[in-house]
Amino acid sequence: MLNRLGLIAALALGTATAALAQDATPKDGGKLVFTAPYGNSITSLDITATPHTQDEIVAKAINRSLYKWNPESGKPELDLAGTVEKSADGKTYTYKLREATFHNGDKLDADDVIWSYNRLADPKKALPGAEQMLQIAGVAEFQAGKADHISGLKKIDDRTIEITFINLADPGWNLMSNYAPIYSKDYPEDQLASKPNGLGPFKLANYVAGSKVELEKFDGYYEKGKPHLDKLDIMLMGEASARDVAFRNAEIDTNVLGPVQYEAYSQDPALKDHILEVAEVYTRNIGFNPKVEAFKDKRVRQAINYAINKDLIVEKLLKNKAYPAVSWLPISSPAFDKDAKPYAYDPEKAKELLKEAGFETGLKFSVTATSNESWGLPIVEAIIPMLAKVGVTVTTDPVESSVLSDKILSDNFDAFIWSNSSGPDPLKYLNCFYSKTSQTACNYVKFNNADFDKLIEQAGNETDPAKQNDLLRQANNLLQDEAPVWFFNYNKAVMAYQPWVHGLKPNGAELAIQDYEDIWIDDSAPASRK
Amino acid sequence: MSRFIFRRTLQMIPTLLAVVLIIFVIFSVVPGSFISSLMSEGRNATNADVMAHLNEQFGLDKPLPVRLWDYLWGLAHFDLGISYRTREPVWNVIEPRLWPSIKLALAAMGFAAAVGIPLGFLAALKPGSVLDTGTMMLAVSGLSVPEFWLGLLLMYVFALQLGLLPSFGYQPGGIRYIILPAIALGVSPMALLARTTRAGVLDVMNADFVRTARAKGLTEPRLVRSHVTRNVLVLILTTLGLQIGSLMGQAIVIEKLFSWPGIGSLLVDSVSARDIPVVQGTVIVIVLWFLVINMLVDIAYAMIDPRIKVA
Numbered sequence: 083m084l085n086r087l088g089l090i091a092a093l094a095l096g097t098a099t100a101a102l103a104q105d106a107t108p109k110d111g112g113k114l115v116f117t118a119p120y121g122n123s124i125t126s127l128d129i130t131a132t133p134h135t136q137d138e139i140v141a142k143a144i145n146r147s148l149y150k151w152n153p154e155s156g157k158p159e160l161d162l163a164g165t166v167e168k169s170a171d172g173k174t175y176t177y178k179l180r181e182a183t184f185h186n187g188d189k190l191d192a193d194d195v196i197w198s199y200n201r202l203a204d205p206k207k208a209l210p211g212a213e214q215m216l217q218i219a220g221v222a223e224f225q226a227g228k229a230d231h232i233s234g235l236k237k238i239d240d241r242t243i244e245i246t247f248i249n250l251a252d253p254g255w256n257l258m259s260n261y262a263p264i265y266s267k268d269y270p271e272d273q274l275a276s277k278p279n280g281l282g283p284f285k286l287a288n289y290v291a292g293s294k295v296e297l298e299k300f301d302g303y304y305e306k307g308k309p310h311l312d313k314l315d316i317m318l319m320g321e322a323s324a325r326d327v328a329f330r331n332a333e334i335d336t337n338v339l340g341p342v343q344y345e346a347y348s349q350d351p352a353l354k355d356h357i358l359e360v361a362e363v364y365t366r367n368i369g370f371n372p373k374v375e376a377f378k379d380k381r382v383r384q385a386i387n388y389a390i391n392k393d394l395i396v397e398k399l400l401k402n403k404a405y406p407a408v409s410w411l412p413i414s415s416p417a418f419d420k421d422a423k424p425y426a427y428d429p430e431k432a433k434e435l436l437k438e439a440g441f442e443t444g445l446k447f448s449v450t451a452t453s454n455e456s457w458g459l460p461i462v463e464a465i466i467p468m469l470a471k472v473g474v475t476v477t478t479d480p481v482e483s484s485v486l487s488d489k490i491l492s493d494n495f496d497a498f499i500w501s502n503s504s505g506p507d508p509l510k511y512l513n514c515f516y517s518k519t520s521q522t523a524c525n526y527v528k529f530n531n532a533d534f535d536k537l538i539e540q541a542g543n544e545t546d547p548a549k550q551n552d553l554l555r556q557a558n559n560l561l562q563d564e565a566p567v568w569f570f571n572y573n574k575a576v577m578a579y580q581p582w583v584h585g586l587k588p589n590g591a592e593l594a595i596q597d598y599e600d601i602w603i604d605d606s607a608p609a610s611r612k
Numbered sequence: 613m614s615r616f617i618f619r620r621t622l623q624m625i626p627t628l629l630a631v632v633l634i635i636f637v638i639f640s641v642v643p644g645s646f647i648s649s650l651m652s653e654g655r656n657a658t659n660a661d662v663m664a665h666l667n668e669q670f671g672l673d674k675p676l677p678v679r680l681w682d683y684l685w686g687l688a689h690f691d692l693g694i695s696y697r698t699r700e701p702v703w704n705v706i707e708p709r710l711w712p713s714i715k716l717a718l719a720a721m722g723f724a725a726a727v728g729i730p731l732g733f734l735a736a737l738k739p740g741s742v743l744d745t746g747t748m749m750l751a752v753s754g755l756s757v758p759e760f761w762l763g764l765l766l767m768y769v770f771a772l773q774l775g776l777l778p779s780f781g782y783q784p785g786g787i788r789y790i791i792l793p794a795i796a797l798g799v800s801p802m803a804l805l806a807r808t809t810r811a812g813v814l815d816v817m818n819a820d821f822v823r824t825a826r827a828k829g830l831t832e833p834r835l836v837r838s839h840v841t842r843n844v845l846v847l848i849l850t851t852l853g854l855q856i857g858s859l860m861g862q863a864i865v866i867e868k869l870f871s872w873p874g875i876g877s878l879l880v881d882s883v884s885a886r887d888i889p890v891v892q893g894t895v896i897v898i899v900l901w902f903l904v905i906n907m908l909v910d911i912a913y914a915m916i917d918p919r920i921k922v923a
Contacts, residue, residue: 121881121884122867122868122871122877122881123877123878123881125697125698125885126697126698126699131698131699132697133650133653134653135653205661205662205665206665207665208662208665208666208668208669209662210650210662212661212662213662225661275698275699275700276700290708290782290784290873291705291708291709291873291878292709292867292871292872292873292874292877292878292881293781293782293871293872293873294781294782294871317780317781317871318871319780319871320868320871321868321869321871323764323869324764324767324779324780324869324870324871327764327767327768327771327772327779327780328767328771328779328780330772331771331772331775331779333771333778333779333780333781481643481644482644482884483649483652483884484644484645484648484649484652484884484885484886485643485644485648486652487648487649487651487652488643488644488645488648489643491648491651520660522660522663523660
């Protein structure tokens with residue numbers, strides 16, 4: 083299994099490398115027709131007001147944050163700041179801002195950063211991106227109404243800002259978020275949703291609600307020589323079959339693929355050489371609610387992991403568009419343990435464990451699931467006969483996506499199947515199993531383990547990145563042994579692209595979110611792209 | 613006539629009120645909320661404090677009767693409320709989607725009428741012929757074929773294979789973009805119109821006054837032109853009115869498939885996001901469209917056939 087995982091990961095990287103290798107000499111000009119595949123509508127062009135990936139795909143072209151995600155190194159890096167200095171105690175960072183211009187001509191300065199972060203954290207605004215601000219000192223007091231500004235933000239001069247954090251964690255993980263962009267303090271706030279004004283490489287040209295977002299090159303973008311494209315059209319296309327026809331007809335330049343399309347494209351000689359795939363930081367799982375008596379027993383949870391042949395499901399149902407899961411953290415996580423072995427398919431072992439736990443027969447529970455083809459009802463239906471073989475009866479509780487989260491947040495479930503963010507920051511996402519993290523925050527299975535808590539606390543206070551990583555790796559392995567969930571798979575995101583498109587990156591955080599400023603098209607592109 | 617329009621306009625109010633109440637109650641009892649929809653992507657992007665503030669901001673923490681009263685009060689002042697998702701006035705969310713929807717409905721109906729009515733006439737004038745059988749087979753197929761499948765088929769043939777038309781998208785002035793979605797949406801009403809027209813024409817052709825006219829030596833073309841057409845027109849108009857009235861609401865699948873920015877796809881997205889003010893506003897617009905079209909059809913009746921009075 084591990085060899086297979088390694089091979090898959092290597093192949094994924096190989097594909098990505100092949101895609102990148104041809105990107106030697108970027109050419110300027112032309113238009114890219116990109117697709118936003120997660121539903122049709124954009125909620126808002128002000129990304130701070132929405133937590134949806136569909137909106138983030140557009141926001142990434144328009145806005146910039148203090149940090150950005152580097153898909154190649156798998157780490158956050160400075161974006162709007164040129165340099166940073168860290169204080170001796172490791173909690174205060176002094177950033178020198180780049181020279182950058184907003185789309186309306188305003189120049190970036192320290193006040194913009196302070197204004198943007200104060201606005202984001204303001205409880206009266208109720209902005210979903212507020213979560214990214216919680217690490218900054220003084221946010222708690224500001225949100226509680228005990229302060230009128232965030233004390234951890236200090237302007238040194240127009241181009242220098244000092245930010246104090248409450249812990250030693252790398253602030254880049256939160257401040258790189260597309261949900262935490264820097265806006266101009268002088269721009270009317272009520273226009274951000276319809277006429278965005280960012281620091282990104284493209285500015286809004288035209289927005290047809292429910293259909294497309296047309297963007298054009300921003301000549302004042304701070305990275306000299308970029309973006310390469312003159313125009314970027316982001317088509318809002320939720321229907322996979324429609325995307326398929328449009329892609330084959332060369333009306334769109336990229337197409338995010340589902341399992342069935344992945345198989346078809348991989349076997350089509352005309353398409354198979356232009357597929358970008360990456361292990362995304364999402365873990366698909368079945369979460370067990372400990373209010374079901376049987377799930378309090380670790381042996382039962384382990385038994386379920388042993389009883390299900392996830393390799394078979396990944397191969398047959400998901401057409402290999404997934405990586406079988408080992409524990410919570412995905413393959414691309416820095417704290418993923420390459421030596422850890424996933425639960426093997428072993429029904430006899432499952433029966434033994436269930437017998438030891440006193441649930442040899444009679445264990446019955448329902449799984450709340452959406453209709454999602456990759457992590458919903460079809461998967462539950464596949465595991466029903468597997469679990470029946472070891473004496474476990476599973477029923478389904480079908481719901482739509484907003485009801486799934488509603489049921490989980492109100493603790494109204496036996497078990498659920500979901501796809502949850504598990505990166506890129508390993509500390510943040512392992513914190514979802516910390517006993518003090520509430521069920522409504524993200525500890526959906528109310529996991530409570532003293533040893534795990536200790537490791538997380540130690541990791542949170544560890545300044546040496548290598549040591550911190552080791553602690554997180556141990557915590558992740560402990561999680562695997564405790565099995566608060568059935569570890570199903572890590573998503574393999576797949577994007578097909580036209581042969582004339584270059585510069586796409588294997589972004590494990592979300593493949594559909596690209597560094598558009600690095601993308602270019604060559605002379606073989608059709609006339610409609612020139 | 614003005615009294616008729618005034619009376620019909622007043623009659624719309626209880627209908628709309630009933631729709632508003634039903635939608636409000638339904639979405640108050642179904643599971644899932646706007647707040648839970650924010651979490652649907654499993655990204656933990658929304659913390660508990662933000663949720664509480666959002667609930668407060670949108671008045672979702674108030675009891676149901678209070679929320680209903682607030683909504684009705686706003687409605688009485690032509691205020692559809694604020695969208696939970698976009699935080700803009702609901703009308704600002706609906707308005708850009710309205711014209712594309714109307715255009716699609718009119719284009720679909722134009723296609724349905726242009727093809728369905730002549731086909732129905734021709735079939736009725738040659739009953740039992742190959743043309744009649746073929747037309748009726750086409751009509752049955754048109755009524756039974758799923759719109760989604762038909763849309764995909766049209767995309768495949770006309771965009772991918774023949775390269776004649778774009779497979780999806782929307783351009784305000786681009787006629788090429790509306791052809792495929794309009795056909796996909798218009799096939800079902802076209803089939804219904806063909807069947808209705810055929811039945812109506814056959815009925816009139818067998819009527820006593822037509823026999824009399826024929827006995828008096830009236831030629832067939834003139835008979836059809838001056839007697840049959842006028843009498844069948846009311847039946848056609850009724851079918852047309854009902855179909856065009858309901859097309860805007862029926863276009864959801866087609867709008868989604870072709871990335872057409874109409875209010876059908878807005879309705880689906882708003883239901884998924886539990887953006888109740890937009891759901892209500894969109895339903896009100898769809899119902900209003902249906903009621904206004906029907907009123908216009910009633911007025912047209914009187915213009916076609918003086919025996920029908922509107923007042």
